Amino acid sequence: MKRYEFIKPAQGFKVWDPQTGAFLPEAGRRVLYDQYWSRRQTEGAIVIVPTATPPVSKSAPPPVSKSAPAPVTKEADPPVAENGIAKTAQDKAAPDRAQADKKSKKKTKK
Secondary structure, three states, X not given: OOOEEEEEEOOOOOOEEOOOXXXXXXXXXXXXXXXXHHHHHHHOOEEEOOOOOOOOOOOOOOOOOOOOOOOOOXXXXXXXXXXXXXXXXXXXXXXXXXXXXXXXXXXXXO
């Protein structure tokens, strides 16, 4: 699962933002928190700004849509070759490689 965090540079730091190709703004911005930002946090170069969570309403839950869900269809299993590897559309369109090699060898022998 992807984790997004609102971060800003720590006091006295200029931190490069690889996603924008510029320094992280002083006010900060929301980023995909990945290994790069984790390392910057370990260095002490950035600060994660806690975001306020919206209050949960204690009233009735939102209405449920009355439209029927889309039917679930099962896809057919792909055809499988003798070696157990599934054939793709490209495999079906291309001639058998061994037969093509035999034909090319016969042409060169003549």
